[in-house]
Amino acid sequence: MSLEENPDALILSDDPLHPANLIPELCRNFYQLGWVTGTGGGITIRLGDKVFIAPSGVQKERMLPKHIFVLPFPQPDPSPHTDRVFLRRPALNLKESQCTPLFWNAFDLREAGSCIHTHSQNAVMATLLWPGSTFTISHQEMIKGVRVGGTGRALSYLDTLELPIIENTPNEEDLKDSMVSAMKHHPDAAGILVRRHGVYVWGSDWEKAKTQTECLDYLFEIGVKMKLAGLETVLKT
Ligand SMILES: CSCCC(=O)C(=O)COP(=O)(O)O
Numbered sequence: 129m130s131l132e133e134n135p136d137a138l139i140l141s142d143d144p145l146h147p148a149n150l151i152p153e154l155c156r157n158f159y160q161l162g163w164v165t166g167t168g169g170g171i172t173i174r175l176g177d178k179v180f181i182a183p184s185g186v187q188k189e190r191m192l193p194k195h196i197f198v199l200p201f202p203q204p205d206p207s208p209h210t211d212r213v214f215l216r217r218p219a220l221n222l223k224e225s226q227c228t229p230l231f232w233n234a235f236d237l238r239e240a241g242s243c244i245h246t247h248s249q250n251a252v253m254a255t256l257l258w259p260g261s262t263f264t265i266s267h268q269e270m271i272k273g274v275r276v277g278g279t280g281r282a283l284s285y286l287d288t289l290e291l292p293i294i295e296n297t298p299n300e301e302d303l304k305d306s307m308v309s310a311m312k313h314h315p316d317a318a319g320i321l322v323r324r325h326g327v328y329v330w331g332s333d334w335e336k337a338k339t340q341t342e343c344l345d346y347l348f349e350i351g352v353k354m355k356l357a358g359l360e361t362v363l364k365t
C-alpha cells in the first residue's frame with residue numbers, strides 16, 4: 129500500500145528514534161523541566177523532506193504518535209501561514225501547533241533539523257531582566273555547548289553569548305516576521321527569546337537542538353541569578 133493510501137505508515141514505527149515516537153517522549157521530559165506545561169511549547173523534527181509536528185493546545189506530556197502531523201518540506205508555498213499541505217493528519221479534530229510558522233523559520237533560514245519552543249520561567253525571567261533587544265552572558269562553561277547560528281561551529285569559552293529578544297504578540301503565529309528579522313540581524317544566534325513568553329532554539333538535528341536548549345536554559349537561569357545578586361554577566365576579557 130502506498131503512503132497516499134496509508135498515511136499512518138508515516139507515524140507508526142517500532143523504532144524509538146522515529147520522530148513520531150520521539151516527539152511524545154521528549155515532550156514528557158520537557159514537561160518535567162517546566163518547559164511545556166499548560167499545553168504551550170513543544171518540539172518539531174525534520175527528516176529530509178518531511179516535518180513532524182505536534183497538535184496545538186493539547187497536553188504535550190500526554191501526546192501519542194497518532195496525534196502527530198506530517199508536512200512536506202518545503203511547502204508548495206514557501207512561507208506556510210495558511211492552507212498548509214499535509215502528508216498525514218490525525219484522525220481526531222486537531223490543528224497543527226501554532227508554532228508551525230516559527231519552526232519553519234528555523235528550517236528555511238538555518239536549515240535546521242529540529243526546533244524547540246519552551247515556556248521555561250528561566251527564559252521568561254531573562255527577557256524581563258534584560259529589557260533591551262538582546263540577552264548577553266560571558267565566561268560560562270556552558271557557552272561551549274551552543275553553536276554559532278545553532279548549526280555551525282561550537283562557541284568557545286571566550287565567546288560572549290548573545291541572543292535576540294523579540295516582543296510577544298497576542299497570537300503566536302504573528303511572531304513570524306519579527307523572528308525572521310531578528311534571525312537576519314543576528315546570524316550567529318542559536319535561538320530567539322520572546323519577551324514574557326519563552327524561547328525558540330534550533331539545531332541541525334533533535335539531539336543538538338535539545339542539548340543547546342539545555343545549555344541556554346542553564347545560562348538563562350544563572351544569568352538571572354547573577355543579575356539578581358548584583359553580579360555583572362558580561363566580563364571584559
Ligand atoms: C498556554 S499556551 C499559549 C500558546 C503558546 O504560547 C504556544 O506555544 C502554543 O503552542 P501549541 O503547540 O499548543 O499551538
Ligand SMILES: [Zn+2]
Pocket residue numbers: 168169245246247300325326
Ligand atoms: Zn509559546
